[in-house]
Amino acid sequence: AQTKDKNYWVQLAESVTIPVDNIIDGKPVQASSGKTFTCISPIDGRVLAEIPSCSQADADAAVESARKAFDSGVWSQTAPVKRKKVLIKFADLILQHADELAILETLDMGKPIGDSTAIDIPATANCIRWNAEAIDKVYDEVAPTHPNELGLVTREPLGVVAAIVPWNFPLIMAAWKLGPALATGNSVVLKPSEKSPLTALRIGQLALDAGIPAGVLNVIAGFGKDAGEPLAKHMDVDGLVFTGSTAVGKHLLSLGATSNMKRTFVECGGKSPNIVFPDAPDLKAAAKAAAVGIFFNQGEVCTAGSRLLVHNAIKKEFIAEVVEAAKSLQPGHPLDPDTSMGAIVDQQQMSRVLGYVDKGTADGATIVAGGKQAMSESGGFYIEPTIFDDVTNQMTIAQEEIFGPVLSCIGFDSEEEAIAIANDTDYGLAAAIWTSDLARAHRVSRKVRAGSVWVNYYDAGDMTAPFGGFKQSGNGRDKSLHALEKYTELKATWMNL
Numbered sequence: 001a002q003t004k005d006k007n008y009w010v011q012l013a014e015s016v017t018i019p020v021d022n023i024i025d026g027k028p029v030q031a032s033s034g035k036t037f038t039c040i041s042p043i044d045g046r047v048l049a050e051i052p053s054c055s056q057a058d059a060d061a062a063v064e065s066a067r068k069a070f071d072s073g074v075w076s077q078t079a080p081v082k083r084k085k086v087l088i089k090f091a092d093l094i095l096q097h098a099d100e101l102a103i104l105e106t107l108d109m110g111k112p113i114g115d116s117t118a119i120d121i122p123a124t125a126n127c128i129r130w131n132a133e134a135i136d137k138v139y140d141e142v143a144p145t146h147p148n149e150l151g152l153v154t155r156e157p158l159g160v161v162a163a164i165v166p167w168n169f170p171l172i173m174a175a176w177k178l179g180p181a182l183a184t185g186n187s188v189v190l191k192p193s194e195k196s197p198l199t200a201l202r203i204g205q206l207a208l209d210a211g212i213p214a215g216v217l218n219v220i221a222g223f224g225k226d227a228g229e230p231l232a233k234h235m236d237v238d239g240l241v242f243t244g245s246t247a248v249g250k251h252l253l254s255l256g257a258t259s260n261m262k263r264t265f266v267e268c269g270g271k272s273p274n275i276v277f278p279d280a281p282d283l284k285a286a287a288k289a290a291a292v293g294i295f296f297n298q299g300e301v302c303t304a305g306s307r308l309l310v311h312n313a314i315k316k317e318f319i320a321e322v323v324e325a326a327k328s329l330q331p332g333h334p335l336d337p338d339t340s341m342g343a344i345v346d347q348q349q350m351s352r353v354l355g356y357v358d359k360g361t362a363d364g365a366t367i368v369a370g371g372k373q374a375m376s377e378s379g380g381f382y383i384e385p386t387i388f389d390d391v392t393n394q395m396t397i398a399q400e401e402i403f404g405p406v407l408s409c410i411g412f413d414s415e416e417e418a419i420a421i422a423n424d425t426d427y428g429l430a431a432a433i434w435t436s437d438l439a440r441a442h443r444v445s446r447k448v449r450a451g452s453v454w455v456n457y458y459d460a461g462d463m464t465a466p467f468g469g470f471k472q473s474g475n476g477r478d479k480s481l482h483a484l485e486k487y488t489e490l491k492a493t494w495m496n497l
């Protein structure tokens, strides 16, 4: 077997074909305006490609194609077991193209190649496969009504679904939408982020190769205002599913409501508390997990443990352990398989994150690790893992989602205080609790207002449990059988027997 060392990936980066075509109605197409946008690699600032930049006319064409495919029944009216077979082929093709997709993901958004290969590509295929495997095992219902009548309770696909996704896990976020949307029989228009469009464009082609009929999956690249808003406002889109920032999520909820009341589900940001009690089973392990919990994927994770709440009795020693753990998470070349932290997605995001570092210092917090741009000689965008002590929960760095490698450490003296600080946020995506006290684990996990709570680890999760947020972290759930609900309408059919 070939050794997949840095050399292998550097060579693949040179030889890989950069996908630039949108997919509409089963065909590779350019943007109708002829406009493009420049796709830059955050690894070294290199231009990767000019990508056709879609706008209203392209969104309209994609929706028209999706509608035609839906109404034809070529996908929507097939037996679930048939859709299952095609989707499993789609998942297989993703795995067969694993190296190609991994290099595109890393070149496009800067994450370490080790993460792309071990996490992003397998999780994408797994999500498609899981939904495919599930769909012929979901039964409808018969209502417990009078024997002289029959009440059927069935789920039917929404119709045309627009999926708008972010750049931090471009493929996984697309798969969380595509898996359940396609399995339930919808037609989809996928709009990836303008910061990371490459892998979505590539899997649009792979879906066709797998036998997903033309028009059932369209992929249009472009900016939110140009390509996303026309989908959100469209009168012939039945469902809008979004993952991204809370500000854009709120805007899309209003567009969905004021256009045609399309079913709109948004999965948004987070400011997750990671709460460490002195009786944590293994404080060293907790400190390591706290570092990975914020610095994984360069901190560009919706569930990042960005607020570390530590009991004041152990705070000083614990933060010293986190600083120690962060030393092995320094940025490195993303094509080196040994690198654990890669590049920030683009210059704009790097400046935004460094702006928060300045704001934290100005507000009186103390930098105990990092705080600066790194590897600037590369031409790429890197930031040191950064840790602030002496943070109060009112500070901007504790309230706003930074979406970068910046940890805010906050002390507490009692369980009640920890819960109050944890919940003192607009967000409610995730939380973690470290304690050996079973009763406390139950008490605190029930009182923390978050969609996912982890006890004595961080960032656990697979396809079996729903994922989503309380409060302004969103209004829907991805993953698990619960996700299928948002892609379907519930119908009651009454029969007079």
Ligand code: NAD
Residues within 6 Å of the ligand: 164, 165, 166, 167, 168, 169, 173, 191, 192, 193, 194, 222, 223, 224, 225, 227, 228, 229, 232, 243, 244, 245, 246, 248, 249, 251, 252, 267, 268, 269, 270, 301, 302, 303, 401, 403, 429, 468, 469, 473, 474
């Ligand atoms: P973003 O909101 O800027 O963009 C997300 C997507 O929306 C992109 O495709 C963008 O082009 C599009 N968009 C932007 N403005 C639009 C508009 N006016 N109309 C239609 N579409 C528009 O978010 P981002 O910077 O790409 O991603 C980071 C955010 O995503 C963070 O807040 C993060 O927490 C969140 N996120 C949430 C989850 C979750 O499951 N809850 C998962 C990953 C990321």
